Amino acid sequence: MWRVIGQKRWFSWKIQRLPRLQRQLTTILLISFVFLEACIPKVIAQNTPSSSSSNGRPPQEFAIEPADRTAIVGKAAVLPCRVLNKVGTLQWTRDAFGLGSDRELKGFPRYTMIGSDDEGDFSLQISRVTLEDDALFQCQVGAADGVKGIRSRNAAFTVYVPPEP
Secondary structure: OEEEEOOEEEEOHHHHOHHHHHHHHHHHHHHHHHHHHHHHHHHHHHHOOOOOOOOOOOOOEEEEOOOOEEEEOOOOEEEOOEEEOOOOOEEEEEOOEEEEOOOEOOOOOOEEEEOOOOOOEOEEEEOOOOHHHOEEEEEEEOOEOOEOOEEOOOEEEEEEOOOOO
């Protein structure tokens, strides 16, 4: 703010406004720090894998996730999936469509979950591969008992037809 005294202008905000401006800035900074202090730990906790769930159980996690692979029509193939600390229901998906949670997948007679529950092995075996199997597969474990669900990466399963002799 300019103040006119006679013919001279004095830049008077330095004298009159500075203490008020300092108070306002101090208040704004204090509120900002309190807000950040309250929010940052929550944001970090949401974006960091926890070592345990809210009920003290360890989180479900993949020891082995399915990887992209290729297969030839008529042959067998296996997509691996091994889970540590599994408490939820596990299912495989093909192009985001759930195949089921039983080891013998009803409606999909060529698909079987092989491995051992004790070892957390739920690998998907595909017998007599067909072109219909050319898809994205994913291993999923649902949430249970306060433990969050997990999803593996999408594995591209590419099917090739052998050349005619």
